[in-house]
Amino acid sequence: MSQDLLYxxxxxxxxRQIQRGVLRAxxxxxxxxxxxxxQRISLATxxxxxxxxxxxxxxxxRPRSGYYVRSAPMQAPRSPRARHLSRAPMPVRNPALLGVLDVQSRRDLVPLHxxxxxxxxxxxAALAASITRVMRRDPGTALGYTVPQGLPELRERIAQRYGQCGVEIDPDEIVITAGAMEAISLTLRTVTRPGDIVILxxxxxxxLLQAVAAQGLRVLEVPNRPGLGIDAAQVGELLERHAVRAALLVPNFNNPLGSLTSDADKRALVAACAAHGTVVIEDDLYGELAYSGERPSPLRRYDDGEHVVTCxxxxxxxxxxxxxxxxxxGRRTTELLxxxxxxxxxxxxxxxxxxxxxxxxxxxxxxxxxxxxxxADNAQAYRQALLDHWPDGTCVAEPAGGMTLWIELPDDIDGQALFEAALERGIGTLPGHLFSNRGDYSHxxxxxxxxxxxxxIETALRTVGELAKGLQG
Known part of the structure; x- marks a missing residue:
């Protein structure tokens, strides 16, 4: 048996022993x-x-002491409160979204953003070598147009990968795109019309907010909860009250929370949307980046190809x-193509x-x-630095995968002010109000x-923590 499998x-x-309380905090x-x-295993294992x-x-x-079951994790941010949820469908009304690209394009910042x-x-290096071999072997094909659906060998590879997590995909229902954002934008353009309602x-x-705004769509918001993921019950309630055309969801390691929606909630989400004729657009960008090493199921696993488009x-x-x-x-492949x-x-x-x-x-x-x-190592080290150097009362979500940390600051610290102060010191961050339809999450x-x-990185996180303390009061 391989060392990887043993460990x-x-x-x-x-x-499981920790989760059941056999090994206590x-x-x-x-x-x-x-x-x-x-356990009769090697030291390396x-x-x-x-x-x-x-x-x-x-x-x-713990230095010079050994390993302990963790007993004092940093407090997680609160789940979105009622004031963060729009009661009626509304267009994207967050002017700050227009300026985010200015920060994203800068290369002179410590890239915490x-x-x-x-x-x-x-x-x-391996990919560069592959590009070189392809150009030497067949430059004419490599530099020419290909079929709109994408190369069959690549589509077969994608289908095989999903098959490894229990999802049977026909390569003929896959369309290759210029990244996940083009896939999401094309799907929105295909299944919605301006003025339609979408759930985010x-x-x-x-x-995702920018993509929805570009199509002239109206938004209903549903909470994604730290450590729990999408609130499937609230999705069901919204579907009962509104004619929702599409639900654009990130069940696996939502950006920014890094939360994972349970299989039970995934099944409920797909069933509710299917019952109301709502198309699910699944952003599965981070699905392969589970810290546990276990690839979570995409929503498509609970669908028959009728209601879910996975990007x-x-x-x-x-x-x-x-x-x-x-x-x-699925059945929308021809339209998407x-x-x-x-x-x-x-x-x-x-x-x-x-x-x-x-x-x-x-x-x-x-x-x-x-x-x-x-x-996973990075996330743990970053969270520890926040615990050590940021103001008391700072709460940080504990992601299960992906590469983002969502931070709730004390109420007397404004996220935009901290973002601007960090920017002046050459450190890139993103303020929380960019991550909601109306510009909520100001702290x-x-x-x-x-x-x-x-x-x-350590110096940058310490510096932002000092700036945050300086903004208090």
Whole structure:
């Protein structure tokens, strides 16, 4: 049995013991050597198991003392309150969304604002080699147009990947796009008309709000709760009261919260939308980035291809700049393909060929394991720095995956003011009001933990914490 499988099985067993209270908060765990001896495993396997549980925030290492079940996690932000929810459908009314690109495009900032993995965490050299081989072998094809639906070999690869998490996909219902945002925008354009009502989570990624605004749609908000995910019961209530055309949802590691919606709630969401004729547009961009290593189910698993369109991309797990994403359209594939053809004709051929070449030569799962572990380690280190250096009363969501941290500041600190103060010091952050339809969450902030922990990041987080304390009162 491989070392990877052994440590994952051990970590899973201890995780269940912690969740059931067999291992209690504050309890000291066996030393690494004793664990290895008792479980008849190598020291390296014992280290990997404890590191996995540490990444998930279930245990903590104490210097010169050993490992303990974590007993004092940082308080999570409060769930969205009634004042954060619109009672009636309304257009996107957040003028701050127009200026967010100014910050996103800057390269002179410590990038706590950009939800993108550091280049060092991605297989950049291997992908560059794949591009070179493709250009040497068949430059004519690589630099020419391809079919609007995308290369068959790539669509087969995407279908196979979803098959590994229990979702049977026909490659012919996949349309390749220029990233997940094009997939979402094309789907909105296909299934809605200006003035239609759509459901979005709150808080949610500002890019989704921009995509909805571009189509002239009206928004109803539903809470995404720290540690719990989308409130399926409230979705059902909204569907009973309004004629909702689409629900644009991020069930797996919502940006900014990093929360994971349970399988039961996913099933309920799909069933409720199907009963009311509402199209579900699933943003599955972060689905592969579970800190536990277990890929969660997409909403499509609970659908027969009639009601859910799943959108995703390789941007967060392989290369943001290749701009290769997809729509899994089910019965709407023909409509989606027509919209894609009329919009951008086809996605660039060279990136698709490079990915096919890369997949043929490399173990993608091995690279994903490394990326997940790094992001989990980053999130833990960043959260600890916030606990150490930010004002008392700061609350931070504990993500289950992805690469963002959602922070609730004390009520006397304005998120926009802190954003501006950090910007003056060369540190990029994003204020919380960008993540709601009406500009709510004025005392919140989102940080990215995509950059590896080092002195530069530590100094930046300490500096922002000092700025926050200076804004109090």
């Amino acid at each position: 994952e099985r051990l970590a899973d067993r201890m995780r 504050g309890e000291r765990l066996p030393s690494l050597r004793r664990l290895g001896r008792d 014992a280290v990997e198991a404890y590191q996995q549980l540490e990444r998930e925030g279930l245990i903590e290492a 950009a939800a993108t993995p550091a280049a060092a965490l991605l297989p950049s 989570e709150t808080p949610t990624y500002h890019g 995703g991309s390789y941007s967060k797990m392989l290369a943001p700049g290749l701009r290769v994403g997809w729509m899994i359209g 027509r919209t894609k053809s009329f919009s951008t004709v086809a996605t660039a051929t060279l990136p698709q060929m490079a990915l096919i070449e890369h997949f043929a030569r490399h173990d993608v799962e091995r690279g994903l394991r490394r990326l997940r572990r790094a992001l 919140h902030m989102r940080l990215s933990c995509g950059q590896p922990w080092d002195r530069k």
